[in-house]
Amino acid sequence: MIEIRLAEITDLPKVAQLVALSFHPGGGWQALWRSFVQLGIEQDLRDRWQRERPHYHCWLAVLSTGRSTLCVGSVEVQLREIKGKPKPYLSNLAVHPDYRRRGIGRRLLHTVEASLCATYSDLYLHVLAQNEAAQQLYARCGFEVVEEGFTFWRERKLLLRKSLVGDRPYSPSAMSSWV
Numbered sequence: 001m002i003e004i005r006l007a008e009i010t011d012l013p014k015v016a017q018l019v020a021l022s023f024h025p026g027g028g029w030q031a032l033w034r035s036f037v038q039l040g041i042e043q044d045l046r047d048r049w050q051r052e053r054p055h056y057h058c059w060l061a062v063l064s065t066g067r068s069t070l071c072v073g074s075v076e077v078q079l080r081e082i083k084g085k086p087k088p089y090l091s092n093l094a095v096h097p098d099y100r101r102r103g104i105g106r107r108l109l110h111t112v113e114a115s116l117c118a119t120y121s122d123l124y125l126h127v128l129a130q131n132e133a134a135q136q137l138y139a140r141c142g143f144e145v146v147e148e149g150f151t152f153w154r155e156r157k158l159l160l161r162k163s164l165v166g167d168r169p170y171s172p173s174a175m176s177s178w179v
Helices: 009-023 029-051 104-116 132-140
Strands: 002-006 056-065 068-082 085-095 122-128 144-150 156-163
Touching (some): 002 104, 009 029, 009 056, 029 068, 085 104, 104 132
Antiparallel strands (some): 056 068, 144 156
């Protein structure tokens, strides 16, 4: 059974491994490169963890298999300035390739929404324009495009927003440390 829970600092290497695999899935020499990317991601996670608390959270989707656990999904949320005001911003929603299309991403999104809906009216995120699978997930979960832009590498990206007002169908032990 897959459990959604808040990450602990000791989980960050597993989260970094999952994020690297999800966003840099290539084999061969790219698998070697992924190891270096993973180290950078882990350090970035640690920096956010230490610098942005209490307005930074990372949730995990964890599969328990006997004595061990496997991190099969993760998502981060922190406050980021959007249109001149601090708004909750979702980043790095990642699901292990072997566990995609099983509702894990949706469960992670719902957990984030439940943790924010009592305090905030909107949730924002960016998605690359060519990532159609992610766009479909976000559209099914109620996100709408509010702005288009480009990444540092000139890839087209979309800023999405979801209104959390009146959206209270989920209550998976919501965290309210966002005040």
